[in-house]
Amino acid sequence: MEAFKSDASVVPTGVLAVLGIITVISAFRHKLILALFSPELAAATGVNVARLDLYYLLVFSLTVLLGLRFLGALLVGALIIIPAATGRQLTHTLNAFLAASSVTSVLAVAIGFLINRYYSHLTLGSVTLNLSLGPAIISVATVLFLLSLLRRKI
Numbered sequence: 630m631e632a633f634k635s636d637a638s639v640v641p642t643g644v645l646a647v648l649g650i651i652t653v654i655s656a657f658r659h660k661l662i663l664a665l666f667s668p669e670l671a672a673a674t675g676v677n678v679a680r681l682d683l684y685y686l687l688v689f690s691l692t693v694l695l696g697l698r699f700l701g702a703l704l705v706g707a708l709i710i711i712p713a714a715t716g717r718q719l720t721h722t723l724n725a726f727l728a729a730s731s732v733t734s735v736l737a738v739a740i741g742f743l744i745n746r747y748y749s750h751l752t753l754g755s756v757t758l759n760l761s762l763g764p765a766i767i768s769v770a771t772v773l774f775l776l777s778l779l780r781r782k783i
Contacts, residue, residue, distance in 0.1 A: 646695055647738075651731055653688050661685060662723060699738075700763040711770040712737065718777040733773050741766030 654661070660681055664671040668678050696705035716730030744765040751758045760768075 643695055643699065646691060647735070650688050650692055650695075653684060654727070654731075657681065657684060658724075658727060700766060704763045704767050707767045708734065708737070708770060711767070711774050715770070715774045715777045718774070719780060733770065737770035737773060738766055740769045744769065 660671065660676050663674070664676060664678050664681050671681075672678050692709070693705055696708050700708060712730045712733035715733045716726045716728075719729045720726045741762065742765075744760060745762045748758075749760050749765075751760065
């Protein structure tokens with residue numbers, strides 16, 4: 630994480646990449662859903678399924694690349710799975726699921742950054758917590774998931 634803290638240009642680049650990912654998924658969500666459930670129907674309605682698959686794979690690989698840069702190999706899966714599980718707990722419809730999981734991801738990363746920045750060496754009694762960025766983000770995502778278990782679906 631020392632490389633992350635010394636390179637101030639990484640954060641704006643990461644934010645731009647995340648905004649690009651959200652934009653691409655939002656723009657192609659209807660075609661992605663159609664191609665996911667019925668590639669034949671998508672092709673029949675004029676969707677270029679091969680190109681759409683390429684866009685999806687590029688966006689997914691960018692997501693994993695960003696996760697590797699900020700979290701490390703082990704925690705990338707958690708940042709992909711936990712917000713999706715939180716969105717599934719909170720929603721019934723696919724559009725609401727996409728919105729809820731995106732908001733959960735962004736919220737977990739933002740709060741994790743704040744925790745890492747201001748409370749990285751938190752002392753509770755005789756215990757000192759040394760929170761690095763990756764575990765802070767995943768801990769926040771886990772707390773959000775646990776809170777989602779208490780709420781009804783919308």
